[in-house]
Amino acid sequence: MMCPGCYKINVEGYCTACRKEMFDGVKVSPILPFKAPALDTIANYQEKTKRLSISGVQLKYSLRLTGKVLELTDTGGQYIIKPIPPGSLLAMPEITPENEHLTMQLARQVFNIKTAANALIYFEDGTPAYITRRFDVKPDGAKYLQEDMAQLSGRSRQTVNQGEDFKYNGTYEEIGALIKQYVAAYTPTLERYFKLVLFNYLFSNGDAHLKNFSLIQTAMGDYTLTPAYDVMCTLLHVPTEADMALDLYNGDHQSTFYEKHGFFGRADFRTFADKLGLQPVRARRLITELLSKRNEVVALIEKSFLPRAIKKDYTQKYLERLARLGMTEQMISEVIDPExxxxxxxxxxxxxxxxxxxxxKVGFFYRTPESEKLKLKNQYNFVEMRHAKAYKKKPGEELMTIVNGDELLEVAYM
Ligand SMILES: [Zn+2]
Incomplete structure (x- = not known):
């Protein structure tokens, strides 16, 4: 059997590490002693928003651990479970628990993104649910102060007057400004935040709205960004959804890259990093890190509990997003000479x-005195075949092409 928390093989139920993180070491069964709760109506909620979203149809229930048993509770909840959402508004609602679980595991296991503790769990009848441990509950049951970005920016149903759509107002840049305002050591926090926004783009999470980012008070009394939560590939369920829930920054749709392609590319994320105030060299490193885990990502998707056909679909969606972000120096290098x-x-x-x-374009990469400087912009010197002979005889700038790695889909030998 595989651990329904982290996919570790050859364990019965939750593995030791998951048991510790989720249940403080208590041996909790991955099968809940009750059936999925009778489904409430979601019509009321959905009426208030024009936008079809995962967060609009997912139902959440509170659980409390009593001894070794998880039970539904109205007060003092330590866990949240999300069963398969009712109704037919979403495509493939039956895989939402696995989707959310896999995406959260990718964030933590592959990308080292701090996430809420999470796992899959099953109702008595075998249907899956996503379970996560609340990080705002202290060991004594009291709560850490937590505020989401809608609250911090003063937006609510009342102020924005657009029903539930208030949480889709604003930009990711604005959230960065709130982090700067409220977090004392904001530089590492902004880097964590930047990584998460790019992760959401890479995994087609189009529902990362203002309420899905929060600040929480630490035991020391200061504020920090909470671990990531509510992260999944929403594109599988809402095919018509926008690529991102919020704009990256004001005017992002007028960028050179966006105007040319109709979607965000690496240059847009570099601009976003600039606007957050990240150092260009750090931003480059973070972007490269996020784009260079292809094999690990594909391997973890394979391990997941998703049905085979959906694994393919999930992988495809990831590879499509990855392609939009062009190629890194490392990706190009490995093709030129793997040895x-x-x-x-x-x-x-x-x-x-x-x-x-x-x-x-067909030709050769040629190093010039400019190459080191160009590299910083993910650009490379290249001589097309038709100029190769002339270039060898007498190198000249007019025979040279500057290749932009951001625009590269593939490098291959003929
Ligand atoms: Zn585990």
Whole structure:
């Protein structure tokens, strides 16, 4: 059996690590001693918003651990469970628990993003639910002060007057400003936040609205960003959803990259990082880190409890987003020479570059005195085949092409 918390194999029920993190070491069964709660009507809620969203239809129930048994509770909840949502508003509602669980596990296991403790759990009849431990509950049952970004920015149903849609007002840049305002050591917090926003884009979470980011008071009395929660590939359930719940920053749809392609690319995230005030060198490192885990991501999706066909779908959606973000120096290097990686490692044959707009170029990467500087912008010196001979005879700038890694879809030998 596989641990329904972390996919560890050869364990009965939850593994020791998950048991510790979720239940303070208590041996809780992954099968709840009751049936899925009778479903309330969601019509009321859905009426208040024009926007179909996961958060609009997912039902949440509170659980409390008494001895070794989890039970439904109205007060003093330590856990939240989300069963399969009712109704047919969503595509594939039956896989929402696995989807959320997998996406949260990807965040923590592959990308080292701090997340709420979470697992899958099953009702008596075998239907799955997503379970997460509340991080705002202290050991003695009292609560840490927590405020979400809608509250901190003064937005509510009343102030925005758009029903539930108030939480889709604002930009991710604005959340960054709130972090700066309220968090004392904000630089590492902004980096964590930036990573999470890019993660959401990479995994097609189009529902990361203002209420899905919160600040929480620590035991020391200061504020910090909470662990990530409510993260999943919403595109599987709401195919018509926008790529992101909020704009990255004001004017993001007028960027050069966005105007050309109709979606965000790496340049947009660099601009976003700039606006957050991250150091360019740190932003580059974070972006590269998020884009270079392809094999680990695919392997974890394979391990997950999703049905086979959905695993394929989930992987496909991830690869499509990954492609939008172009290629990193490392990705290009590994194609040029897997043994001695380097963009400018001498290639025996010409390479074919395919760009996001499906145009192609054939030729060689050539190092010039400018190359080191260009690299910082993810740009590379390249000589097309038709100029190769002339370039060898007499290198000249007019024979050179600058290739933008942000625009690269594929590098391959013919
Ligand atoms: Zn585990």
């Amino acid at each position: 001695h990686p380097g963009v400018y490692t001498a290639a025996k044959q010409p390479v074919t570059l395919t760009f996001l707009d499906r145009s192609t």
